[in-house]
Amino acid sequence: MRDQEPGPGHPERRLTTKEAAELLGVKPETVYAYVSRGQLSSRRTPGGRGSTFDAKEVEALARRNRREGSGSPGSGSELSVRTHVTFIDKDRYYFRGVDAVELAARHSYEEVAEWLWTGRLRTGITFTAPEESVAAARRVVEALPEHTGPTDRLRVAAVAAAAADPLRFDLSEDAVLGTARILIPTLVAALPPKRPSHRDEGSLALRLWARLSGRPADKARLHTLDTALGLLVDHDLAASTLAVRVAASARAHAYAAVSAGLGVIEGPLHGAAAGLAHRMLLEVLDLGSAAPVIAEELRAGRRVPGLGHRLYPGEDPRARALFALLDDIPEAAPALAAARDIVATTARHAPLHANVDLALAVLTVSCGMESSAGETIFAVARTAGWIAHALEEYGERPLRMRPSGHYVGPKPPQPQPLPE
Structure with missing residues (x-):
């Protein structure tokens, strides 16, 4: 169940760590890694026994990951690396x-x-x-x-x-x-x-x-x-x-x-x-x-x-x-x-x-x-x-550590450059 549902008294919808991890398609530990990198903000729950996350922030990060090819299974560009x-x-x-x-x-x-x-x-x-x-x-x-x-x-x-x-x-x-x-x-x-x-x-x-x-x-x-x-x-x-x-x-x-x-x-x-x-x-x-x-x-x-x-x-x-x-x-x-x-x-x-x-x-x-x-x-x-x-x-x-480039240069096709 979500930590808070939107409503007149709760304009900001919050997600639990488990829900944020599921939405992002990562492990719960990776959610906190996003926080440490400044990609997500978190808020301690009352009593300090967990954290909640802004649903809009999580959804925006999930969209960005999908758009840039980050974190999608089999893409070769996992943000999270399984390790023992x-x-x-x-x-x-x-x-x-x-x-x-x-x-x-x-x-x-x-x-x-x-x-x-x-x-x-x-x-x-x-x-x-x-x-x-x-x-x-x-x-x-x-x-x-x-x-x-x-x-x-x-x-x-x-x-x-x-x-x-x-x-x-x-x-x-x-x-x-x-x-x-x-x-x-x-x-x-x-x-x-x-x-x-x-x-x-x-x-x-x-x-x-x-x-x-x-x-x-x-x-x-x-x-x-x-x-x-x-x-x-x-x-x-x-x-x-x-x-x-x-x-x-x-x-x-x-x-x-x-x-x-x-x-x-x-x-x-x-x-x-x-x-x-x-x-x-x-x-x-x-x-x-x-x-x-x-x-x-x-x-x-x-x-x-x-x-x-x-x-x-x-x-x-x-x-x-x-x-x-x-x-x-x-x-x-x-x-x-x-x-x-x-x-x-x-x-x-x-x-x-x-x-x-x-x-x-x-x-x-x-x-x-x-x-x-x-x-x-x-x-x-x-x-x-x-x-x-x-x-x-x-x-x-092999070669799974290969992220996809997010091209932001001039839109192709461009004309061939002229010699100087």
Whole structure:
């Protein structure tokens, strides 16, 4: 039954979530995704046990979807992609139905990755790569200019590792899983270490630490880095993940699919956002106050990095988990205080909460890492999630991720252009 029928006292007809989903031909979760994208508005029902939607808005969106070929079964352009990997619900998110924050806190990055790929928890697993894969990746990375960023290094390392793998075109599940367990440690090993005497041993987090910081890795900081990797493994259909699924839909091999994801995260609105937050945090620490730094960001018309997330009305659960761990690291206290100053200062005009980029910035600043370290952590972590989505996409109809263009140019036929 509809929440409200039109009438003299109720000029606006409201639909329940179930009714809106049926009208749009999507799952109820997708209705809330439309809300988060700003395509629909919602209103909490009395008592707060659900939401209702303006019927006219829902009907207009349904018409637009039909007109543009979006979301119609079999059109190859579904707005909603079926996945078993990650579910985001208000202020929490889950990997294969398991609370992701708790999973990352209790298990290593490699164990979280295995859970995401297979639904099995392989306690104590570590990823290692054959020497020929590492050697090929290191050769091409060492040939890059000194100023090359981490994402460029990871991208060419992935290409080199692919060229060294004659079985890369085998898209069976076992083969792709084998690729994943080799590719991730290869990417890490290809990055230049901060200490030349470093030996590649131990967990992936320990090996990555040696590429990010010249300081020794104590237990607390290493656990924080490992937890950050686990928290960042996947986050539903982020832009880079969608790119990976498009590549996998075209049956690109796993190395190429990961390369597609690496190409997307270099943008300042995705993986590189943590670097912007890192530099802002250093400015706040240098000036002793967030106020002038925030003022300059706003004066320049820029968004304050590290704040707000369209999927979470409150604080990003990944940020909350990392801040709790950083609270136990004495050296992180100044950077934590600066981050809290940023949040409090910005809250005077916008109720924005900290997101994972700000938490990564606190980690990288307090551990003496470069501003690009957050981007590196994000890219290495997310590679496991990209593999999980590629595996799912290999099981779907090929080339289904192909939307139809909505042409808005001059009405054809037009006359042939004259030479200038």
